[in-house]
Amino acid sequence: MDFGKIIERLMDKPLDEKNKNLLVNRDKEFEMINLIIKYQPYGIYGICGETGIGKTTVINNIYTDLYSVKISLSQRENQDTILYDILYNLSLKTEKDIELSREIKEWVLEEISYIKGFSMGMSFFGNASVSRQNQKIPRFNYFKAKEYLNKLTDELIKKYKKVVLIIDELDKESKKEVLLVLDNLKLELQKEGFIVLVSLPYSIYREYKFDRMHRNESGNLENVIKDIIYLREFTNSEIKEIIIKRIKDFIYLFDENVIDLIADYSDGNPRDAFWITQKIVFEALSKKLEKIDYSFARTTIKTIVNEYLKEISLTDKQKSMIDEDLFPGTREDIVKKAIENKKLPRSTAYSIFDKLLKTGIIIEQNGIYRLSGKSKYLYID
Numbered sequence: 001m002d003f004g005k006i007i008e009r010l011m012d013k014p015l016d017e018k019n020k021n022l023l024v025n026r027d028k029e030f031e032m033i034n035l036i037i038k039y040q041p042y043g044i045y046g047i048c049g050e051t052g053i054g055k056t057t058v059i060n061n062i063y064t065d066l067y068s069v070k071i072s073l074s075q076r077e078n079q080d081t082i083l084y085d086i087l088y089n090l091s092l093k094t095e096k097d098i099e100l101s102r103e104i105k106e107w108v109l110e111e112i113s114y115i116k117g118f119s120m121g122m123s124f125f126g127n128a129s130v131s132r133q134n135q136k137i138p139r140f141n142y143f144k145a146k147e148y149l150n151k152l153t154d155e156l157i158k159k160y161k162k163v164v165l166i167i168d169e170l171d172k173e174s175k176k177e178v179l180l181v182l183d184n185l186k187l188e189l190q191k192e193g194f195i196v197l198v199s200l201p202y203s204i205y206r207e208y209k210f211d212r213m214h215r216n217e218s219g220n221l222e223n224v225i226k227d228i229i230y231l232r233e234f235t236n237s238e239i240k241e242i243i244i245k246r247i248k249d250f251i252y253l254f255d256e257n258v259i260d261l262i263a264d265y266s267d268g269n270p271r272d273a274f275w276i277t278q279k280i281v282f283e284a285l286s287k288k289l290e291k292i293d294y295s296f297a298r299t300t301i302k303t304i305v306n307e308y309l310k311e312i313s314l315t316d317k318q319k320s321m322i323d324e325d326l327f328p329g330t331r332e333d334i335v336k337k338a339i340e341n342k343k344l345p346r347s348t349a350y351s352i353f354d355k356l357l358k359t360g361i362i363i364e365q366n367g368i369y370r371l372s373g374k375s376k377y378l379y380i381d
């Protein structure tokens, strides 16, 4: 059955060297990254964007002649484990080039097994045990780890003059945690000859922009992050290209405008596009269809959206603002129109706007708000 093979093609996985042929655009972003690597003397740079927009894919496809190390964090419980994770991965990847790395790697492993062993003992004996309670709980040796990181980066720079460190998966962390980590590692990571690229959550980008414009009171972000490469949403035609590249051998199974529907639904996010396409294909499989046509796809999307969003349960007043005529625009534009067209009191219009934004029915792109591709399916027949 051909539909079965499509599911495999639609696997949501970051692209890398092996499937580079599926890569669409991001030329500007790669160019920007290359310029930074080439000309900036040092600094921490963020690769920002919502989840599923392609951060890992971009990171996987950065190539440079300089000495570079790519690491992907997996131990992200707290600041200590993040530091240990960076240190461990960096020493592991540089082991064959830097003598100190082996010592560091073994030290981290020993520390971890000691702490893990102890915490398992703790839970085994339980907290009630009096003798255990008085015992000192072993802690991560944060300062020693920092010292090692400092030494290792020094050695790398001494040997290679300029070094690129790329860290992925920091975007899974909360904004607060990321900032703490980067701020606390300023001394170790910000030095002449050391370029650090990190994937960051979208929320940091917004705050960063505010800081740069000096609108934020705290204004500490720009001290830590020198610049941000923002991964924008793909255009509808890019999303179409992304999907078609994946399923091109089976494209005859879809009516042409089905891919338009999917692109519109995705709001420029490939992860959403793959997800909904898989859903539609599964539905077609269970209905034993020969081909996916427009009305089938539309009905399927509608059912799925309503299922997922029915929890939000909006009032009629709130629903009245889900109206294409009010969008797109700035928050003020839209609220003003809602007051005029829908006869809503100002404060009500603002609070509905914020609720719709929070639930993802309204989405923002560079200060301009519009209805999400999903929301169109909410109240249509």
Ligand SMILES: Nc1ncnc2c1ncn2[C@@H]1O[C@H](COP(=O)(O)OP(=O)(O)O)[C@@H](O)[C@H]1O
Binding pocket: 011, 012, 013, 014, 015, 022, 023, 024, 025, 026, 049, 050, 051, 052, 053, 054, 055, 056, 057, 058, 242, 270, 271, 274
């Ligand atoms: N430029 C691109 N061209 C084609 N597909 C892409 C591109 N960027 C991302 N994708 C696809 O989108 C999905 C999400 O990408 P990923 O890199 O994992 O995003 P993130 O790291 O931001 O969560 C993956 O399935 C990936 O293959």
Ligand SMILES: [Mg+2]
Binding pocket: 014, 055, 056, 057, 169
């Ligand atoms: Mg990722």
